[in-house]
Amino acid sequence: MKMSQSHQQPALSKCPGCEEPLDAGDLFCGACGYDLSAVPARPDDRPTMAITVPPAAGAVRWPAAAGTGSSDVPAPVQHPADLPVTDSGGRPPAEPEHGQEPVGGPEAGPVPVRHDDRAEPGGAADSGDFALAAPDPRTAEHTASPATAPAHGAKVCVACRSGRVDPDGYCENCGHAQPRERDHMEQELDAVAAVSDRGLRHHRNEDSFAVSSTALPDGSPAVVAIVCDGVSSASRPDEASAAAASAANEALLESLPRGTHPQAAMHEAIVAASEAVNALAQEPAGAMEHDAHRHQNAPACTLVGAVMAGGLLVVGWVGDSRVYWVPEDRAQPTARLTEDDSWAAQMVAAGLMNEAEAYADERAHAITGWLGADAYELEPHTAAFKPDRPGLVVVCTDGLWNYAESAEEMAAAVPADAHERPLHAAQVLVGHALDGGGHDNVTVALLPFAVRSQGAGSACETV
């Protein structure tokens, strides 16, 4: 995982280079000449949409589901149908205080911080002028699904087209690494689609995802999407993300059909994913030469997941991968549903800095929560929502949100027909990140959310 500071800098009131105050519309810093075009300016008033902060007028106002916001204690196991159904018109949640505690909020004392290993040197200035190494999903937008992109059955080098490919995955003639299966992955199910891409600047894809669908005991469908981002300053981040995604997915597929409340199930799934990543630390590195200078560091990754079941939308996360809500009617407000485990988010949450200051700091994107054996203490965050209108759930890594940080930007990047063609929309979003520079691996899963008919809702109420 890699954080690009330049792409989500909030509105610039001060020069990132010299702290000189800036005027709106400045292209360069008047004091030091810093190229401000490398830092796209933002609307001034764009507070990070913290889901638990009381929404401003016109913002999403959903009824709270029971158990919301319990980041440490799993929600009580209960059948979704047991939940009191709240009127979708916006009746205030029964216990607003309970839901308003910032998830993963300020912690007393020092917080464990894990710095990602690279700082972006050039910013946007150096993006856009490089040869494409992997098949470009932008050109494959309309391919049929599900497709696992590069076909290498032919075993002829994609670079020189003359050498055979050796068992290690390199050309026997020119030595070039061949596209790996994980460089570009796509998957589409009935109610969810996901795309993951290596990006343009990383040599391998350290993101991973898992999507699946199952049924609750009452026969209603449940859809699961998990997205993980390997921490590249740790060893074997690709293995960590793959292990976490599949462990969380399997845990959900096991617990949801048993009737576990989706929020509790999500909590358990994150714990299971964490154990899977921890277990990697005990294994010897398979290819030590690949990570020889980093092998001290336990494998680690972030995780974000979404479950749609029984009219609920449950999200869970550790780290800085995110979930956005984009309503089908774009006139309606959009929202970010997760709160990053990042230094900047913690500073803001603790009231120590405002958002502009926090995100301008070079530590902004250091993550403070992750899955891995060297994590201080696992703090899975989960939240449950009961959307009252149809929309799209965007589950993504920072490789995408670096290029569409605010909920509005994300909504703007999502094609209008996303709920009908989720795979295509996911491809478009990955393309959006690649067009922006593709500095990191990009992974996005889309879950179109349909509101259950009034009849179904009533049925619930009467059970």
Add this chain to the structure above:
Amino acid sequence: MANFSKSNVPQFSVEVYQNEFLPEGGREVNAIVTVTSTGGGTTGGTPLAGSAPAYGPGQAPDAAVVLMVDCSGSMDYPPTKMRNARDATAAAIDTLREGTRFAVVAGTHVAKDVYPGNGRLAVADAQTKAQAKGALRNLSAGGGTAIGTWLRLADRLLGAADVGIRHGILLTDGRNEHEAPEDLRAALDSCAGRFTCDARGVGTDWEVKEVTGIAAALLGTADIVADPAGLAADFTRMMENAMGKEVADVALRLWTPVGVEIRFVKQVAPTVADLTGRRTEANPRAGDYPTGSWGDESRDYHVCVLVPEAGIGQEMLAARVSLILPDPSGAGAPQTLSHGLVRAVWTDDMVASTSINPQVAHYTGQAELAQVIQQGLDARKSGDFDGATAKLGRAVQLASASGNQDTAKLLSKVVDVVDAATGTVRLKAKVAEADEMTLETRSTKTVRVKK
């Protein structure tokens, strides 16, 4: 030293230490390749089928050793030298494993096989060992020095034996005065790859470059035995080492893709030895570098290649390093014992691309250490004292920083160290010849990086 209780089918492992990350436009890829050979004791790996005779458990491979003892006239000055050489040879013979083929060659301006003396090798047992030691008593000093003739005789003797390991031990006390340097060169060329040879200089009247040149060409060790009294212990150690060898003629094969240039291939531990020029082409994309015979041991190699530029996010295989064993019949395909990959990954992450792998840094320093010692001593001999001071000062600094205490100690006998950290030294006015020769001979010894 070899552990004879283990199986004699060695397992080779290759580990590659490198920073594979290159900045945009970066081309040079450095890697330290650690090759470790262990006797095994398990049959987890593929046995070296066909390459070595199938010896039963606890049995060592067949080996043949020829001891070449300088018997030139100078060995009688002082007379203890000849006596010590005899004793040392006797000690080495005592160390021979039963069943090992052996012979003793007395070297002057001609070579004579003094034991068994029939142009063949004896098989070591109690009786032949006693006979050989008896023959040593008749050795006397007299005549010149023509080392090429000794080596050619050793080659004839060893070549006739049907064994897996062929090794020579050569002792000289003087310069190779009775043949042209080209004759020695030609002898070394014809013997290279046919047997390995350790070379020792006794006293201080021999030429360091001759002795180290023999050892380098024949993939053995070189050392000085300034005090003849130390010969017996040294010979015993050399013979034990030779007896520990389990597989011969192992080559380091370097495969590189199209467009990749090889800058150098060096052995960097236990000693520095440049192998770049000793490449033999195996196929259009690969070449073999000789490494000689292996027992239970570990060696490090430094491989440096230039790859074609590629864009950020690209990855390529810069080189594949494998250990191969030629087919004994010469007809079949060589057997690959183990291999490792040297990669190149271009990144815009400056932290990743600018960091230097600690192993690479360490051995780059050790190779420079060997080089500046050599240059400093050469400058000192040619009267360039400023140059010598600068080079040896740098050597002191490198030896101190890398923890190469043996070399630091040897350096301190040639220079007065003012400040090791900055490399400030003064040349000593009087330096014992033995100290200077010891430093020169052992300048290539390296220490390994602590892991």
